[in-house]
Amino acid sequence: MCGIIGYVGKKRALPILVEGLTAMEYRGYDSAGVCLQDSGLVRVRASGKIENLRERLSQQSLGGTSGIAHTRWATHGIPDEANAHPHLDCEGQVAIVHNGIVENYRELREELEAAGHTLTSQTDSEVLAHLIETELQTSSGLTAIRRALKQVRGTYGLVVMFKDVPQTLFVARMGSPLVIGVGRQEHYIASDPSAILVHTRDVIFLDDGELAAVSVEGVTLMNLDQSVPKKQVERVTWEVATAKKNGEAHFMLKEILEQPEVIENSTRGRIDMIGTRAVLGGLRDVSDSLKEIDRIIIVGCGSAYYAGLVGEYLFEELAGIPVEVELASEFRYRKPIISTRTAVLAISQSGETADTLEAIREAKRKHALTLGLVNVVGSSVARETDAGVYNHAGPEVGVASTKAFLSQLTVLTLMSIYLGQLRRSLSQQKAGEVLAALYEIPNQIQEILRERSQVSAIVDRHRNMTNCLFLGRKYQAPIAYESALKMKEVSYVHAEGYSCGEMKHGPIALIDKSFPSVVLCPEDSVFEKTRSNMEELQARGGSIIAVTTNAQLVSHLCEDVIVIPETLECLQPLLSVIPMQLLAYEMAIARNFDPDRPRNLAKSVTVE
Ligand code: M6R
Numbered sequence: 001m002c003g004i005i006g007y008v009g010k011k012r013a014l015p016i017l018v019e020g021l022t023a024m025e026y027r028g029y030d031s032a033g034v035c036l037q038d039s040g041l042v043r044v045r046a047s048g049k050i051e052n053l054r055e056r057l058s059q060q061s062l063g064g065t066s067g068i069a070h071t072r073w074a075t076h077g078i079p080d081e082a083n084a085h086p087h088l089d090c091e092g093q094v095a096i097v098h099n100g101i102v103e104n105y106r107e108l109r110e111e112l113e114a115a116g117h118t119l120t121s122q123t124d125s126e127v128l129a130h131l132i133e134t135e136l137q138t139s140s141g142l143t144a145i146r147r148a149l150k151q152v153r154g155t156y157g158l159v160v161m162f163k164d165v166p167q168t169l170f171v172a173r174m175g176s177p178l179v180i181g182v183g184r185q186e187h188y189i190a191s192d193p194s195a196i197l198v199h200t201r202d203v204i205f206l207d208d209g210e211l212a213a214v215s216v217e218g219v220t221l222m223n224l225d226q227s228v229p230k231k232q233v234e235r236v237t238w239e240v241a242t243a244k245k246n247g248e249a250h251f252m253l254k255e256i257l258e259q260p261e262v263i264e265n266s267t268r269g270r271i272d273m274i275g276t277r278a279v280l281g282g283l284r285d286v287s288d289s290l291k292e293i294d295r296i297i298i299v300g301c302g303s304a305y306y307a308g309l310v311g312e313y314l315f316e317e318l319a320g321i322p323v324e325v326e327l328a329s330e331f332r333y334r335k336p337i338i339s340t341r342t343a344v345l346a347i348s349q350s351g352e353t354a355d356t357l358e359a360i361r362e363a364k365r366k367h368a369l370t371l372g373l374v375n376v377v378g379s380s381v382a383r384e385t386d387a388g389v390y391n392h393a394g395p396e397v398g399v400a401s402t403k404a405f406l407s408q409l410t411v412l413t414l415m416s417i418y419l420g421q422l423r424r425s426l427s428q429q430k431a432g433e434v435l436a437a438l439y440e441i442p443n444q445i446q447e448i449l450r451e452r453s454q455v456s457a458i459v460d461r462h463r464n465m466t467n468c469l470f471l472g473r474k475y476q477a478p479i480a481y482e483s484a485l486k487m488k489e490v491s492y493v494h495a496e497g498y499s500c501g502e503m504k505h506g507p508i509a510l511i512d513k514s515f516p517s518v519v520l521c522p523e524d525s526v527f528e529k530t531r532s533n534m535e536e537l538q539a540r541g542g543s544i545i546a547v548t549t550n551a552q553l554v555s556h557l558c559e560d561v562i563v564i565p566e567t568l569e570c571l572q573p574l575l576s577v578i579p580m581q582l583l584a585y586e587m588a589i590a591r592n593f594d595p596d597r598p599r600n601l602a603k604s605v606t607v608e
Helices: 013-023 050-058 105-114 126-135 141-149 251-257 259-267 281-292 302-319 328-334 354-365 380-384 403-422 428-450 453-462 474-491 500-505 527-539 569-590
Strands: 003-008 031-037 041-047 066-072 094-099 156-162 168-174 179-182 187-190 202-205 210-215 219-223 295-300 323-327 342-348 369-374 387-390 467-472 494-499 517-520 544-548 560-563
Touching: 003 013, 003 094, 003 156, 003 168, 003 210, 013 031, 013 050, 013 066, 013 187, 031 050, 041 050, 066 094, 066 156, 066 168, 094 126, 105 126, 126 141, 126 156, 141 156, 141 168, 141 210, 141 219, 168 187, 187 210, 251 259, 251 569, 259 403, 259 428, 281 369, 281 387, 281 403, 295 302, 295 328, 295 354, 302 323, 302 342, 302 403, 302 428, 302 474, 302 569, 323 328, 328 354, 342 354, 354 369, 354 380, 369 380, 369 403, 380 387, 387 403, 403 428, 403 569, 428 569, 453 560, 453 569, 467 474, 467 500, 467 527, 474 494, 474 517, 474 569, 494 500, 500 527, 517 527, 517 569, 527 544, 544 569
Parallel strands: 295 323, 295 342, 342 369, 369 387, 467 494, 467 517, 517 544, 544 560
Antiparallel strands: 003 066, 003 187, 031 041, 031 066, 094 156, 156 168, 168 210, 179 187, 179 202, 210 219
């Protein structure tokens, strides 16, 4: 969360900084700010989206060939201008931008205030500027920063500018990514490499515990323990795909509509129909280890976690491997029992989710084989896992995950087939059936998208609802959870996702005329049981929206029916989720909310 960009060189810094911030707005849009070296430190900040900052900047003419900038997702302190970064020390000698959380900021703040410092924000970050200011009395540059950071507990991606050292930026990393872009007589700093790849492809990825002084001439590195790390400049070869709305009103809609193509991209070159095989080059190097594993633990957050729950059914059915799915945010607090025969698979669109990264690090400490299923090429999860598979879904801009989720399900299907074949637990015939059915999915999604008016009619009738239950069984249970999450995050309707079997254990108490349920009930192996649950809802006066492959079988039980095409049970989630994404999107529009930038959220959650 939060985006950082810095520049030092010969060009005018401001346009580079604003462009970089714009590329990272998905990381947070509570406030934004810049600080430039223009005959002293000049700071401009604004609350809200980057366009507010841009407007403020347009009212003044700022020069300077070095500077730092930040877009914020609020953790400590309300999203107003006073809490916007960059933060300064008392004397305006030190400017900082910070990602992460200073966990002991309260104690540090009290000590600083007792020593006479006046802090002007409610943030945890501001203490860093004042700690460095204190250390400047007895030291300078990297040493002052290192000494200040020794007092800090928590995580940081930190960039510091000193008024008296105009052509140098100082950086430090602990648990929050930072990359240095190396140009000709210029350097860039960013929390997300994609923000600087338009300028340079030569980068230094900082590791935890590393600091650097970055000037026009070069980069001087140091560890927190004062040793000197050995680092190489790496060449980034992947492309930054640019995201455009393609004429649609919102990224969320555009990303829903492009899902047929997304499946094609996620499967391209990965299905060998002649050999009836899934081909996953990213797993080739670890195939011997994959033959030996006796368990998979899937970790992820939010939609990625729900994709993992579908993965659990897939891996167990197609590859015959026991699977557990864990919320990455809880994983390491449980003292997970991991052996060298455990594979830990991290699912993450961004590859930067702090909890997912920490789960992977925990798994590595315990010598598990670590795998990534990641959309953003070159992201931290991709770099820190032993092997993995990219989604190839293209950039996902909408905060609500849609096409990334779908591509996660697609790749999980391929991984299940790959593992089933590698371990000889999946017959050629079954693999062939699944691959052939997967091949049909893009057309079937197209069919659902053509019938979008089914969803619009339901939204018209239910736009004022305040609560909603989503129910599903077996493969559809995770889709019920995912659908509820989508509805909550973009339309602010209180929605709960439950497996049908759990309904009688509590949630059914909520049901009355004003509490509708969306029931995912394709004609699959558990259809009869799901239909019984619908009877139970109807008996209690609850209105039902059914998502089914066979309207005739359920229409007497529901007010509304959304019909989807039929496929294999293990692939049906790829179809049932589509109208649920549309439902959430259209509900947001009907209620006048911006689905691309829902309140209080950020696309990538880089703090724990
Ligand atoms: O980038 P990640 O896949 O690791 O993100 C995980 C969650 O933050 C993400 O899926 C979130 O729940 C989405 N906003 C859901 O739509």
